[in-house]
Amino acid sequence: EQEVVSGVAHSRDEAKITLRNLPDIPGVAAQVFGPLADHAINVDMIVQNVSADQRRTDLTFTVGRADLPAALKVLSENAGKLEGVEVQSSADVAKVSIIGIGMRSYVGVASKMFKTLSEKGINIQVITTSEIKVSVLIAEDYTELAVRALHTAYGLDRPEGE
Amino acid sequence: EQEVVSGVAHSRDEAKITLRNLPDIPGVAAQVFGPLADHAINVDMIVQNVSADQRRTDLTFTVGRADLPAALKVLSENAGKLEGVEVQSSADVAKVSIIGIGMRSYVGVASKMFKTLSEKGINIQVITTSEIKVSVLIAEDYTELAVRALHTAYGLDRPEGE
Numbered sequence A, B: 001e002q003e004v005v006s007g008v009a010h011s012r013d014e015a016k017i018t019l020r021n022l023p024d025i026p027g028v029a030a031q032v033f034g035p036l037a038d039h040a041i042n043v044d045m046i047v048q049n050v051s052a053d054q055r056r057t058d059l060t061f062t063v064g065r066a067d068l069p070a071a072l073k074v075l076s077e078n079a080g081k082l083e084g085v086e087v088q089s090s091a092d093v094a095k096v097s098i099i100g101i102g103m104r105s106y107v108g109v110a111s112k113m114f115k116t117l118s119e120k121g122i123n124i125q126v127i128t129t130s131e132i133k134v135s136v137l138i139a140e141d142y143t144e145l146a147v148r149a150l151h152t153a154y155g156l157d158r159p160e161g162e
């Protein structure tokens, strides 16, 4: 069973914004991100799950912390105005990612990441994936603990003196 | 404003599984994916959003359609047994992705994707992102329409005869 993880990346410069109860109809995602793009606000992760009731769903995205006030202002003037929609945010998060090349045993890599974090009592707030990366958002206080635990779990610890 | 999108990818061989009301505490994601990894079930997208009530959250992942029965069986014997948890699934989805290299104007690329799909009346069910890719799940019937519309939007249409 080949280890295919090449690295652990992390970023503390993350703030999460969640729009609750977005109408789940065509055009809404565009209403969220169009104005953000027009204001050149850099967005990192975007996560939206399946609607539970075919009517509303939640959407979370992250920005650098310095961009949080600007992003919230843009939302308040646009999608944040949609009826029933609530905007929540927090800068108290960090993004931690497992990077692998050609992760054929992808689910094994993801499952090990989730298990390792849980063994340290670290709650996973958001999960998003691509073929080469599994990324999570966790509370910022746990960043160093998470990164160290993952380095050890995937055998990426550096030898002494390196 | 530089176009940095290099391609549109799509896969109809996708089935989505959503676990509703997972307890949002450490160890739960591991309980979902550990058994799937043990049964060598290939997982593609994994999407989890922030809990709305600090107690429960939903998690969606996709598998190839042939793996759907096996995945559902594994879940029914594991995380699907957690109190209050509901497992929903559908094979009527397709994954469509925009691929870019060094997407500096990332939010612009994502916003254009969402706008293009909405103009064709295509609802976006799931969104997940990485630095080089924005992926969505849509109803499978709309796959070809979505891919053609995105090719046109990003100027990727092939010249006649190619």
Ligand SMILES: C[C@@H](O)[C@H](N)C(=O)O
Residues within 6 Å of the ligand: A022, A023, A024, A025, A026, A027, A028, A029, A030, A048, A057, A059, B114, B118, B122, B123, B124, B125
């Ligand atoms: C919620 C949002 O993604 C909506 N479903 C849309 O297509 O724009």
Ligand SMILES: C[C@@H](O)[C@H](N)C(=O)O
Residues within 6 Å of the ligand: A114, A118, A122, A123, A124, A125, B022, B023, B024, B025, B026, B027, B028, B029, B030, B048, B057, B059
């Ligand atoms: C829901 C699940 O991701 C949970 N928060 C965990 O850490 O495992």
